Amino acid sequence: LAKTTQPPSMEAYEGQEVNVSCSHTNIATSEYIYWYRQVPHQGPQFIIQGYKDYVVNEVASLFISADRKLSTLSLPWVSLRDAAVYYCIVTDMGSFNKLTFGAGTRLAVCP
């Protein structure tokens, strides 16, 4: 399974666009990229998943580099409610049930 590397923390002001990067240099062709976030006192919540190129939903967009070694989660117009830990996970469908969450990126949002 590919290992991921994320910055441990980030800071942004309300209204800014935030880009959270995730490096997965050993990603296999069978593996997908998943992003979750966890606000205090709650369990993680799924945000978005992708395999290649660009994926967008109502919450965020996900850009995946052409070689699939880097992905970037983009959050437009962050608010205080977006302050959370963001987890990038890479796995294939066969290993999905053994999903583990690393330390993630802690995003602080300032008013």
Added chain:
Amino acid sequence: GGIITQTPKFLIGQEGQKLTLKCQQNFNHDTMYWYRQDSGKGLRLIYYSITENDLQKGDLSEGYDASREKKSSFSLTVTSAQKNEMAVFLCASGTGGRTGQLYFGEGSKLTVL
């Protein structure tokens, strides 16, 4: 929409005590999971179950037992509570890799005196 309900939200026990956490889901998901989260850290998988009466060990199963007697419920037992395992225990359910989505409960915080 569905919900994951974990009980109790807070559990206090004595060292060496056997303690049980319960989880119910009404999503009708086949797969359920138990994770442990230490303060400020990520989540580590303890057990998962792909169907009723199935149990699969995760990376952290030693010291824990699990039970899946019904599709909708999944219990986790700490067989002998230790002070170094004070943590939040999170239950989740999902449909596996098909959708990539896990749905989590709010967690149960374990304190060992």
